[in-house]
Amino acid sequence: MSDPGQANAAVKGHRIAVLGAGFAGLRAATTLCAAGHRVEVFEARTAVGGRARGEWCAGHWMDGSWPVLGGRDEALARFARDLSDRGVGDLLSPLRPVQTALLRAGEARPVDGLPLRGAARIPGPPIWERPKLLRWSRLMARYAPLLDATHPERAADLDYRSLSDHASLYFGRGALEFWLAPEIQSVFGDSVDEISRVALLQHAQAQGIGAHRAAPPGLPRRPLIELAQAAAEGLEIHRATQVQRVDELAAGGYRLELLDADGTRAESGFDAVVVAVGAKEAARIARSLLTPAERDFFHTLTERPVVTLSVALEGVHAGLPQEIRLPRREDSAIASIVVEPGQSGGRAPDGRSQLVIRARDAFALRWEETASDVVAKNLLSSLELAMPGIGERVLTTHVGRASQAFFGVGHYRELANFDKVQRDRRALGRRVYYAGDYLVGPTFESATRAGQRAADAMRADFEREGATALE
Structure with missing residues (x-):
């Protein structure tokens, strides 16, 4: 039921429960454990890692989610450095660079939308729209004081316009369709008429779009799940254990009702709890x-299905890994494709290649309940249209399914209200902290930040309590 912790038995800090062993939960747990607290992690599944889970098949790591990371994912890189003594120090440093391309009329044309000069060269937007790109730096400078990668709710005052409206107003429809929508669709989805413009602004700041030192996206050298597994080595983790509910005790602290894989029920008490699972x-x-x-906050949150397809391929694609983005006008079921040539000791074997497809939002909604083999068949048909002849090289496939928080217009205002309630409850002594992608963003970097944020808030509260007790 559990993995023995390496240090928990010797420390005398507070007893803390972390619910969920995804990146948010693992980052919170490792931070609190390092601070001297007794931490136990409860994971409903048998494996840790959340969306980073996948499977090895024919020598290929078949991702269960979109694998491309941001070139400036600082929290994730720090997480890996903190665990460098467990063999993951080189997992993300450096990333394997990914070139970007835009598919137009069956041809993948290399593009670089991070620098403004590169954005101006993207094919598609009419030439008279291109001078509008000069507005980008001025707008980002205006919004920068409100943009915080760990506390996105601070941009709530900007959360009254959709990405589509914002991009069309300031840069034109061409820039929206061929630059900004493709740029964001593998992260937040392609429903740009509904996504908040704050999502775009947060993404732009995180990736350095228009900045002097933009960093290109990249792939981890090996499966990202290795980082989660390294974090789990130093923690007491109860796997295949569902937390049925958390109740506050009259004498202080919290009681967890637990149910393990054998159907055995149990209870356990803790001083504080980090809830690092999905919103529902x-x-x-x-x-x-x-x-x-x-209750109102959780009721109003929207989650949408995300579908990915990992494909193992015979033969090698020349050059660096490539992310091919399909504009909505291509009328494909596919939003983005990342093509990864194999390399020795990597995610795909030397002499082969693999790719990961992210389906469009409408496809994921329509096929949410459909069998995986049917989903794979339909996405492979769309892939053949985008990359003719690729079907002859397919070795095996793996469908990934997940629910992802939807950052529509109004979401960041709801986050700001929720954050205020959390601060009020903490001031009154409640020691329950939330961490999850719905609070920060839908990436591994965001999940890591959410976990760190929850751990830092808890540590600050305990330090204040200790200081007050000494007065």
């Missing part, structure tokens, strides 16, 4: 603790 699950587990405002 968080609302279910913590239902007895929620205020009316918190």
Whole structure:
């Protein structure tokens, strides 16, 4: 049921439960463990890593989610450095660079939308729109004080316009369709008429779009799940254990009701809890603790399905890995494709290649309940149209499915309200902290930041309590 912790037995800090062993939960747990607290992690599945889970097949690592990372993912890189003694120090440093391309009329044309000069050369937008790109730096300078990668709710005052409206107003429809929508669709999805412009602004700042030192995206050298597994080595983790509910005890602290894989029920008490699971699950587990405002927050959150398809291929694609983005006008079921040539000791074997497809939002919604083999067949048909002849090289496939928080217009205002409630409850002594992609963003970097944020808030509260007790 559990993995023995390496240090927990010797420390005398608070007893803390972390619910969920994805990147948010693991980052919170490792930070709190390093601070001297007794940490136990509860994971409903048998494996850690959340969306980073996948499977090895024919020598290929078949991702269960989109694998491309940002070139400036500082929190994720710091996480790996902190665990460098466990063999993952070189996992993300450096990333394997990914070139970007735009598919137009069956031809993948290399593009670089990070620098403004590169954005101006992207084919598609009419020439009279291109001078509007000069507005970019001025707008980003205006919004920069509100943009915080760890606290995106601070940009709530900007959350009244969609990405589509914002891009069309300032840069033109061509820039939206061929530059900004393709830039964001593998992260937040392609429903740009509904996505908040804050999502675009946060993404632009994180990736350095228009900055003097933009860093290109990249792939980890080996499967990202290795980082999660390295973090788990130093933690006491109860796998295949569902947390049924969390209740506050009259004498202080919290009681967890647990259910393991054998159907055995148990209870356990803790001084504090980090709830690092999806929004729906968080609302279910913590239902007895929620205020009316918190119930409203979780009720209004929207999650949407995400579908990916990993494909192992015979033969080698020359050059660096490439992310091929398909504009909506291509009318494909595919939003983006990353093509990865194999290399010795990497995610794909030397002499072969692999790719990962992210389906369009509409496809994921339509085929959400459909069998995986049917989903794979349909996406392979769309892939053949985008890359003729690729079907003859397919060795095997793996369909990835997940639910992802949707950052539509209004989401960041809801985050700001929720954050205010959390600060109020913490001031009153509640020691329950939330961490998840719905609070920061839908990437591994965002999940890592969410976990670090929850751990830092808890540590600050315990330090204040200790200082008050000494007065």
